[in-house]
Structure formats: structure tokens, C-alpha cells
Amino acid sequence: MSEARVLVVDDETGITQLCERLLARAGFEVTVRNDPAEGVKLLNERPYDLLLADIRMPGMDGFDLMEAGQKAQPELAVVIMTGFGTLETAMQALHRGVDGLILKPFEQGSDIVKSVRAALLERQRKRENARLRAVRPLLEMAETLFNENRANVLHGLILDAIQEQLASPHAGIYQRRSGEAQLRLLAGRGSNLPEDHSRADAGPVGRADHWKVPISVAVDGPGDADLQAALQAAGLGAVLCIPVERGISGGLVLLAGRDPNTAPYSLADLEWFGILARQADVALENARLYGELRANVQKIEAQQRALMQAEKMAAVGRLTASIAHEVNNPLQAVQNCLHLAGREELSEAERADYLKMAGDELDRLMTTMQRMLDYYRPGAVERKPVDVNEVLNKSLALLQKQLEEGNVKVVRELGQDLPFILAVGNQLQQVFFNLILNALEAMPKGGTLTVRTELEDAQLAVRFRDTGGGVKASEREHIFEPFVSSKEGGSGLGLSVSYGILTAHGGSLELERTQGKGACFRVGLPVGEAQ
Numbered sequence: 001m002s003e004a005r006v007l008v009v010d011d012e013t014g015i016t017q018l019c020e021r022l023l024a025r026a027g028f029e030v031t032v033r034n035d036p037a038e039g040v041k042l043l044n045e046r047p048y049d050l051l052l053a054d055i056r057m058p059g060m061d062g063f064d065l066m067e068a069g070q071k072a073q074p075e076l077a078v079v080i081m082t083g084f085g086t087l088e089t090a091m092q093a094l095h096r097g098v099d100g101l102i103l104k105p106f107e108q109g110s111d112i113v114k115s116v117r118a119a120l121l122e123r124q125r126k127r128e129n130a131r132l133r134a135v136r137p138l139l140e141m142a143e144t145l146f147n148e149n150r151a152n153v154l155h156g157l158i159l160d161a162i163q164e165q166l167a168s169p170h171a172g173i174y175q176r177r178s179g180e181a182q183l184r185l186l187a188g189r190g191s192n193l194p195e196d197h198s199r200a201d202a203g204p205v206g207r208a209d210h211w212k213v214p215i216s217v218a219v220d221g222p223g224d225a226d227l228q229a230a231l232q233a234a235g236l237g238a239v240l241c242i243p244v245e246r247g248i249s250g251g252l253v254l255l256a257g258r259d260p261n262t263a264p265y266s267l268a269d270l271e272w273f274g275i276l277a278r279q280a281d282v283a284l285e286n287a288r289l290y291g292e293l294r295a296n297v298q299k300i301e302a303q304q305r306a307l308m309q310a311e312k313m314a315a316v317g318r319l320t321a322s323i324a325h326e327v328n329n330p331l332q333a334v335q336n337c338l339h340l341a342g343r344e345e346l347s348e349a350e351r352a353d354y355l356k357m358a359g360d361e362l363d364r365l366m367t368t369m370q371r372m373l374d375y376y377r378p379g380a381v382e383r384k385p386v387d388v389n390e391v392l393n394k395s396l397a398l399l400q401k402q403l404e405e406g407n408v409k410v411v412r413e414l415g416q417d418l419p420f421i422l423a424v425g426n427q428l429q430q431v432f433f434n435l436i437l438n439a440l441e442a443m444p445k446g447g448t449l450t451v452r453t454e455l456e457d458a459q460l461a462v463r464f465r466d467t468g469g470g471v472k473a474s475e476r477e478h479i480f481e482p483f484v485s486s487k488e489g490g491s492g493l494g495l496s497v498s499y500g501i502l503t504a505h506g507g508s509l510e511l512e513r514t515q516g517k518g519a520c521f522r523v524g525l526p527v528g529e530a531q
Helices: 013-025 036-045 062-072 087-096 109-146 151-165 203-211 225-234 267-341 348-376 388-398 400-405 425-442 494-504
Strands: 005-009 029-033 050-054 077-082 100-103 170-176 184-189 215-218 238-245 251-258 384-386 408-414 421-423 447-456 459-465 508-512 520-526
Touching: 005 013, 005 036, 005 062, 013 029, 013 050, 013 109, 029 036, 036 050, 036 062, 050 062, 050 109, 062 077, 062 087, 077 109, 100 109, 109 151, 109 267, 151 170, 151 184, 151 251, 151 267, 170 203, 203 215, 203 225, 203 238, 203 251, 215 225, 238 267, 251 267, 267 348, 384 388, 384 425, 388 400, 388 408, 388 425, 388 447, 388 459, 400 408, 400 425, 421 425, 421 520, 425 447, 425 459, 425 494, 425 520, 494 508, 494 520
Parallel strands: 005 029, 005 050, 050 077, 077 100, 408 447
Antiparallel strands: 170 184, 170 251, 215 238, 238 251, 384 421, 447 459, 459 520, 508 520
16 A cells, blocks of 8 residues: 555645645655646546545536546545535535545644545455455356357357446457467457457557457547547447467457446456456367367267278178078088989989988078077077076086087086076077087097186176187187187087077176186176066
8 A cells, every 4th residue: 555646636736745745755656736637637647546636626626526537547546625624515525435535724644644545445445345246256157157168159158248247238259360460259249349450550459469468448548549549430438358368279359348438447347357358268268179079079989880880891791701601502512412313323222312411401501590590589488587507507417428528527616595587498508508519619638617607796697618729819809790610610600699699688798808728708697687
């Protein structure tokens, strides 16, 4: 407060000299004038914190001077001096919003200093109260802006805030992209300055962006004559421009404008607008980043769909080639057998042998077709509660002879008190058959097959681990596709049929990654429904 600027206006030279001496001694920066017209000129040219003026002066009284000063500087504190201390004068001063009233002649010189300090404290209190009142709308506005990620909607929200909170019928958002010398109007309401006023050498928008400082201009107040002329041409009485540096995105300037013959913008307006500008910049940058992220996600999704379609087409190609191979081989054999059986020199016994061979090939073809139907239509038989351990033991018992002949040792690690599951028993047995036979064929020189059942989360897990050669990395991706087999002469339908059956049961079949040799297939079956 010791550096506050005070303007003293009184037509009595002795009074102005006394006030200047007392206030300067108290640490204030003091300017004195004896002509109220000169006081008005000073108030329009430079900022002051307080006006100390006499009520009765030739040409203009103290109240008129106060009105002119507060029009140019809305936050100007005012203390009135008078030698006619009546109740009417006091009431008029209170009605006009005067911050202090001093009677002349002064009883003590300290009265002036006390009145000036009290008025400045009151002005500070009012400013802080105004700032506090502005905090809540700012917080609400920040929440609104940060919850929106569409740039066009954000523009409308920012313009709404400028118009409502700054009492500004005119609002605009200007942006300068990197490499551009002129800002362009992104969105606006009411009257806005033309874009040719946004160059660095023309108009308040361009100067705010170029110098990176707020620009406040009023037609009737202090300010650059060229800027005031630009406002008059646009039909504006006052404008406030706030720049925000946006890094790689270029510059952003927000504009608030008021009509002619209205109050200019105050320091509180400037502070509020600066905070709003920073919030708006962050919200717009977030919206830009979100838009880029959304575009990237959509691009990745499109690429994934294209990749999936390509994989499907590749799978269809492999399936078609496999079906043609599986069907063509027995058909060629049948054709050859029928051709040979038609030779006249053959005996009846030889002809019968060829016909039997043709029939066997047709039976093999029908078996292949049936297994294909099993894969594509696993069946909709009614499911019943099933004991998985019981089905597994039955499957091992039926294949015991083949396992013994293949020198395969079976290790059972069956969980106790496992819940029943809803399943089709013979289909589940078919899955276990396929996996046991698959392990048997993977160990042509013998080995160990470990079967394990246990409860894992919401699934009953059954694992078949062998000590064979394992599955090649190149085959893992397509191992459950139909007609894909690593065995010589295999149909490639065992695992794919099992996969289809388990999927129809709401379960899963996967090849787990193991340490060391061998392969481990995990069957997952849902539990809970059969309890």
C-alpha cells in the first residue's frame, strides 16, 4: 500500500500542497492538480489507486470527477473533501459510493493519511470479495470444460462463459496455427474484430498474440488511439484480449467485448478472464489429443478388422484345400477300383476285391464327412450333471490296452470333492478320447501321461500333459483349425471337433506353454449350474 498512486484534485493550491506533503511523507506516490479537467485527463492517461478530490470546484464538482474517473478506472477508490459538512452532503456521498469523506479544515494532518489508507483497504477488501465470488463459477466452469472432448461444443461453452461472467455481449476465440502470421476466428458471438485486425501490427487481438500480454482497450478511456479507432469501427465500446501460448499448436486469443457507453473492464475482470483462458486452452488441447487418440483407435480397429478378415480368408483357403484333399483321395481310389473292376479278364474274386476296396474308401469318406458334421454341428443334446473324474476314468479304462501297448504310463492327479458340471457325457468322453489318443501318438516310444483335475476360479480344469516332442511354434496358431494335423495321415479333426464341443458347453480348450519337453492341453468347464 505504501506504493499506491494517489491523485489529489482541489482548486485551492494550499490544500493540494498540504495533501501532497502529508501523503508523500506517508510513502504514497502523489500527483496534484488544481483544475478538475486536468484531473480527468490524467485519469484517462495513467492508472491511479485513489482519487482525493474536493466537492466544490469551478467547472466540475467532485462527484462528477469521481464518475469520470471510475468510468476510466472502475476500481478507483475515492475520498471526498468538503468544507460544508452537512448531513445532506454525507448522504449524497454514501449514495454515490464514496469510500471516504474528510471535512476541511483538517483537525490533524494524520486524518488525511488515515482516510486514504482506510479507503485503500476497503477497495482491497472489495476486490478480494469479488475474486472469491468469481472462484465458484470458475470451478464449475472448469469441471464443465474438462468433461467435454468435442471442440465445437467447447467453443460454445467458452463463449457462454465470456458472455455470462464478464457481462460481454461480444465474444470470440481466435487461433494462430504454427507458421501463420494472422489469427483466424474459430468461433464468435455478437460483433468481433475482423481477422485482418489479428496481425501483429494491427488491432488488439494481433498485439495480444504478438506481445503475449493481455490487452484492455476502452473507446472512452486510456489506450492507444489506433486501437480505439479499431473498436469504434467494429461498433465496440471496450474489449479485453487474453493470449495463451499453445506450443506446437500455435497461439490462442480470447476476446470479450462490451457495447459503447458501458463500463470498461476492471482488474478483477482481467484476472478472471486470464484464468478462464488457461482453462479453455487446457480443455481445447485435451479435446485435440482425444480426437487424435480416437482417430488412432479407429484406425487400429479398422486394421484389426482387415487383418481378421484376411485371417478368415486364409483359413477358408486352408480349409478348402484340406477338404478337397480329404475328399479327392478316396474318390480317386474309388475311381481306380471301379475302373479295374470293369476289366473283362478279371476273375469274379478279383472283381469282388476291387469292389470291396471301393466300398472301404467310400466308408472312409463317409466317416470323414461325419466327423466334419460333428465339428460344425456338435449337437444340442440335453445336458445333465456329470462327474468329470468318472468320465475321465472311464475314458482311460477304455484306452488302457492301447496305452499299455504304447508303453505309456498314466499318472492320475484327480481333485477330490469336485462339483458336478452340466454336460453331455458322451461328448465329453469324446473330447477326453481325442486328447488321450493325441498324447499317445505324440509319444511313439513311450512316455508318461499326467492327467490332473482341479477347481480354478469358476472353471473345472482338466489337464493332459505328455512327455512327447511337443508342438512346433509354427503349428500352435492353427492347431485347433479343422484338417490341421502334425501326424502323417491324420485327419486334423480331433482337436477341432473337441474345441467345438467344449465351446458349445461354454468351456475352453487351450494349449498351455510348458517348461521342458512335451505338451499340455487344458480343458476348462464352467461350474455352478449343476450345484
